[in-house]
Amino acid sequence: MIVVNDIATLRKEVNQWRLQGLKVAFVPTMGNLHAGHISLITEAHKHADKVVASIFVNPMQFGQNEDIENYPRTLAADQKKLADADTDLLFTPTPAVIYPKGLDKQSFVEVPQVSEGYCGESRPGHFRGVATVVCKLFNIVQPDVACFGLKDFQQVQVIQTMVDDLSMPIDIIPVPTVREPSGLALSSRNNYLTEEELKIAPALSQNIQWLAEQIKQDNDFIGLAKQAANFINNAGLKTDYIHICHAKTLQPASEDDKELVILAAAHCGKARLIDNLQVNL
Ligand code: PAF
Numbered sequence: 497m498i499v500v501n502d503i504a505t506l507r508k509e510v511n512q513w514r515l516q517g518l519k520v521a522f523v524p525t526m527g528n529l530h531a532g533h534i535s536l537i538t539e540a541h542k543h544a545d546k547v548v549a550s551i552f553v554n555p556m557q558f559g560q561n562e563d564i565e566n567y568p569r570t571l572a573a574d575q576k577k578l579a580d581a582d583t584d585l586l587f588t589p590t591p592a593v594i595y596p597k598g599l600d601k602q603s604f605v606e607v608p609q610v611s612e613g614y615c616g617e618s619r620p621g622h623f624r625g626v627a628t629v630v631c632k633l634f635n636i637v638q639p640d641v642a643c644f645g646l647k648d649f650q651q652v653q654v655i656q657t658m659v660d661d662l663s664m665p666i667d668i669i670p671v672p673t674v675r676e677p678s679g680l681a682l683s684s685r686n687n688y689l690t691e692e693e694l695k696i697a698p699a700l701s702q703n704i705q706w707l708a709e710q711i712k713q714d715n716d717f718i719g720l721a722k723q724a725a726n727f728i729n730n731a732g733l734k735t736d737y738i739h740i741c742h743a744k745t746l747q748p749a750s751e752d753d754k755e756l757v758i759l760a761a762a763h764c765g766k767a768r769l770i771d772n773l774q775v776n777l
Contacts, residue, residue, distance in 0.1 A: 497579040499586045503636050506587050510548065510637060518545040521669075522639035524630060527551040528568040529577050532674040532682040536643040537581040539671045543641045549578050550587040550633055556599055557625030568687055587637070594632060604628040607661070610653045610746050614759050615770065618736050623654045630655055634666060642666055647673040647681045649757055649772040653746055673771075675701065681771045688767040697764045699731030700771050704738070704758050708775045711740060711758075715751045721758075728762050736761035736768065743774055753777075 500506045513520060521544035523536045540547045551574055558564040571588065578586055595602050604624050611623035634642065644652045656668050674682045679701035680694075689697055707724040711717060717740040725735040738760040740749045749756050754777045761770040 497575070497583050497586055499575065499588060501588045501590065502593060503589070506548075506585070506636060509585055510546075513546050519641075520544055520637070520639045521547050522633070522637045522642040523547065523549045523583075524633050524642070524644075525549060525551055525574075526553045526567070526684070527574050528570050528684040528687070529574045530674075530682045530684065532645055532647065534577060534581050535674050536645060536671050537578065537583055539669060540641070540643045541582065543643075543667070543669060544639075546584045547582070548585045548587060548637050548639065549583045550589070550637070552587075552589055552594060552629065552633075554594075554625055554629040555591055556595070556602070556604070556628055557622050559619055559621060562619070568684060587633075594629065602628070605631045605658060605662075607654045607658050610650065610657050613746065614737055614739065614741075615650050615761060618761065618768075623651070626651055627654055627658050631658060631662070631664075634664060639666055641669055643669045643671050645673060646670045647683065647771065649759060649774075650746060653744070679705070681769070683767075683769065685767040685769060689765060693765040693767070696732040697767075697769060699728055699733055700760060700762050700764075700769050701773075703727045703731075704760055704771055704773045707738070707740070707758055708773050711756070711775060712777060717749055724760075728760075733762040733764045733769075736763060738762075740775075 521540035523540050525533050553567050605627040606624050607627050616623050652670050659666055678698040680698045703724045710720045721738050721740055725738050728735045741757050741759055742749050742753050743755040743757040756775045758773045
């Protein structure tokens with residue numbers, strides 16, 4: 497695996513592949529890799545000849561009250577996992593490489609509508625930061641396809657919308673969430689959970705499952721979501737939101753909608769967990 501941290505070297509390497517007519521897949525990450533990330537690399541191999549991954553803890557997507565300094569950084573272990581998964585190139589830029597002018601003078605990408613609400617409401621500016629860095633990374637790597645985990649369902653919609661709106665010639669591949677046997681979605685944030693919290697954290701996915709079953713029989717979406725929030729709170733978590741939405745627009749679902757997604761977030765100790773489930777009625 498080639499490891500590079502500057503744009504010129506990355507472009508030189510990727511250009512050589514292009515000249516040979518090879519297809520390139522890209523998996524952007526913030527590191528602290530787990531089996532969910534590796535499933536993205538595995539999926540990427542199915543769609544391309546070469547796989548590029550990046551590790552960049554993107555300051556633009558963290559809010560002022562969010563602790564970017566203590567975000568887990570495990571580069572040596574991450575590098576080994578990526579090499580073991582046959583990643584061809586790892587890009588590990590510093591903030592100065594990505595944002596040479598600093599954050600304040602940097603142009604940004606704002607994706608309307610799908611960025612609003614849910615995590616966009618709880619984390620103002622978060623999706624602007626995600627869209628901007630993904631746009632920059634796409635322009636740097638110029639991949640044919642890029643893989644993103646469906647655990648971050650709203651993020652996938654934001655990126656797909658950006659790609660459509662800005663006519664980027666990149667296929668976005670959504671990859672199913674990898675879960676613990678308890679149902680808990682794998683996330684770097686699970687590292688913040690104590691042993692006790694790990695026991696209650698699966699209440700989030702369990703109650704999303706419960707809600708999915710209920711809405712197949714009853715279209716009181718708002719009332720049922722409130723009940724699910726109470727169950728999550730009673731388990732010892734603090735629900736941030738749980739909503740039943742149209743799977744494409746992410747607008748609150750109406751009675752006639754058939755393609756739905758349940759989006760949810762809850763605090764468990766120091767960790768803010770998110771999860772979702774697509775439901776087709
Ligand atoms: O999902 C993530 O890890 C990040 O939001 C991403 C897509 C790598 C952008 O920083």
